[in-house]
Amino acid sequence: MEMQQYLQEQQLEMLKHMRNFHLDDQSAILEKIHQQMEEANFESEASVLSVEQIQDIVRRRVSPVFQPR
Template identity: 70%
Template sequence: MASGTQSTGMLTREQLFHLFDRFSFLTSQPDVKKKISGAVQDKQEAVAVTTAIQEEIFSEMGVDPRFGISCLGKVSTVYENDMDLVIQFYKFLSKEEVACDEAELEEEEFAEKLLNQQMLQEQQLEMLKYMRKFNLDDQCAILEKLHQHMENGNYESETSILSAEQIEEIVPRKVSPLYTPR
């Protein structure tokens, strides 16, 4: 490890954003895509190549690569109250998954997976728009039920959506109290 290389503490918000941006840029380059695909054809794991790319970025940043990779495992807990960072982190993870899928899947399979992912995201957006009609307490109840639904479904993609009917079942009806004699 070179002197002056960061190997303790936690990566800063700025360092993480730099990593996310740089990784996104690099994995969109044709030569890097070719490198990942070539590794898969040579029976290597695509994720090993994307991890090596992340390690190179950490080295450029003056961060010990092993330390940087270990910090990634802590991002969602250390920065749990920084929604912008957590969202960017999950986009970064998604970008890595897409880069690996593009290298590992046949062209038709990859296109189908992207289409399915886009349709899922559209359904999620519609669900979120529908949820906005409810007050904050109801929205919290809906999100709690969604979390349980996803947990019970082993976090499979299709469990990340609740139908309007399911949402209506969660939200208590606003009815006038029944008359009860004393």
């Protein structure tokens, strides 16, 4: 029970942090969580991303992709 409460607290903090980002970024973050959960057979621990992981997802979305002409 304690583990579940801890996990829920982590999820809440992650969601609060996500609210700081644009809706498109939030969608990308949620997509990453969905992918991560599928790969982990929907284990509840896979439903949390760290602040660093979230920032990395957002950074990858906004960094320009090199396209040779």
